[in-house]
Amino acid sequence: MFVKLEDIIERIKKSKKVLVIGHIKPDGDDISSVATLTLALRKYGIEAEGCIADHIPWFYKDINGVSEIRGLEELKDYDYDTSIIVDASEISRIGDGALLLKKRPDITLDHHKTNEGFGELDFCDPSYAATAVIVYEIINKLGIEYDPALAEINLLGIATDTGFFKYSNTDVKVFSYSASLVEKGANIQKIASAVLEHKTLKELKLFSEMLNTLSVEENGKLAWAYVSYEMLERNNCTDEETGGFVGEIRSIYGVEIAILFIEWPKNQVNISFRSKNYVDVSEIAKYFGGGGHIRASGCSIKDADLMDIIGKVVDKSKEALRVKAVSS
Numbered sequence: 001m002f003v004k005l006e007d008i009i010e011r012i013k014k015s016k017k018v019l020v021i022g023h024i025k026p027d028g029d030d031i032s033s034v035a036t037l038t039l040a041l042r043k044y045g046i047e048a049e050g051c052i053a054d055h056i057p058w059f060y061k062d063i064n065g066v067s068e069i070r071g072l073e074e075l076k077d078y079d080y081d082t083s084i085i086v087d088a089s090e091i092s093r094i095g096d097g098a099l100l101l102k103k104r105p106d107i108t109l110d111h112h113k114t115n116e117g118f119g120e121l122d123f124c125d126p127s128y129a130a131t132a133v134i135v136y137e138i139i140n141k142l143g144i145e146y147d148p149a150l151a152e153i154n155l156l157g158i159a160t161d162t163g164f165f166k167y168s169n170t171d172v173k174v175f176s177y178s179a180s181l182v183e184k185g186a187n188i189q190k191i192a193s194a195v196l197e198h199k200t201l202k203e204l205k206l207f208s209e210m211l212n213t214l215s216v217e218e219n220g221k222l223a224w225a226y227v228s229y230e231m232l233e234r235n236n237c238t239d240e241e242t243g244g245f246v247g248e249i250r251s252i253y254g255v256e257i258a259i260l261f262i263e264w265p266k267n268q269v270n271i272s273f274r275s276k277n278y279v280d281v282s283e284i285a286k287y288f289g290g291g292g293h294i295r296a297s298g299c300s301i302k303d304a305d306l307m308d309i310i311g312k313v314v315d316k317s318k319e320a321l322r323v324k325a326v327s328s
């Protein structure tokens with residue numbers, strides 16, 4: 001049931017032991033939201049543990065608080081009275097984290113447009129740039145004091161989900177909350193360096209192979225490329241090494257929709273959509289069983305043939321562009 005943030009805060013005040021769960025294939029906002037909420041609740045006097053039932057990319061490890069996040073095994077005997085799911089638009093996004101749930105989640109906190117609510121109390125507002133922004137407001141409403149470590153892990157989510165303060169979701173709130181986190185001791189340079197400057201040589205080689213597959217269509221408005229399973233294997237990479245690729249495709253002048261197809265593992269196609277100005281790519285992702293935001297979304301198709309999926313998704317995306325061209 002969708003409720004106001006105040007109702008979420010009242011519910012949190014009643015809890016004694018909390019389990020915070022994030023989504024699989026964790027991004028900066030997910031990692032930040034899990035760790036920040038966990039650490040903040042502990043400061044508030046509530047026992048708390050944070051869980052992500054997936055591998056956390058290595059380059060986040062030096063950000064304060066990330067090492068506090070536990071895996072599934074470590075928490076299977078953890079007894080809690082309140083579960084909080086963060087940054088997940090639906091329950092399947094938490095993967096095996098769901099095995100820790102006794103019933104449906106007590107609280108969910110999210111900002112994905114496609115979220116239809118799956119907890120007892122749901123707060124989801126797509127006007128929030130990051131779930132970490134929601135977490136920031138909860139911390140402030142509970143009167144929890146920031147220390148530099150807590151400020152740093154909170155800023156990670158705001159910085160990453162806004163593309164380091166450059167996406168269209170970068171609003172006044174983002175700047176003002178971030179300013180206050182920097183004031184409390186968060187180091188934006190440390191976060192930026194960890195997240196943006198960790199490329200490896202094999203990753204750059206994979207990127208150059210991906211560029212060879214790049215197609216630009218619809219008068220330059222649609223650009224797509226792929227990374228096949230064979231390409232990943234040949235370069236000794238996993239899908240984790242494709243992190244910034246779709247953003248690079250979107251950066252082409254004139255492109256409105258950028259799509260990256262990644263085959264990983266074999267016969268599973270993971271698709272990332274990005275748009276620049278006017279197409280709602282969450283609708284395209286939703287059509288193929290995924291979800292996300294207006295400017296960034298994704299879906300995953302199992303038992304799929306890469307080229308076959310590319311054909312279908314590119315057709316649907318052209319349709320989305322043309323519909324928009326007619327209506328605008």
Ligand SMILES: [Mn+2]
Nearest residue numbers: 029087130131
């Ligand atoms: Mn997010």
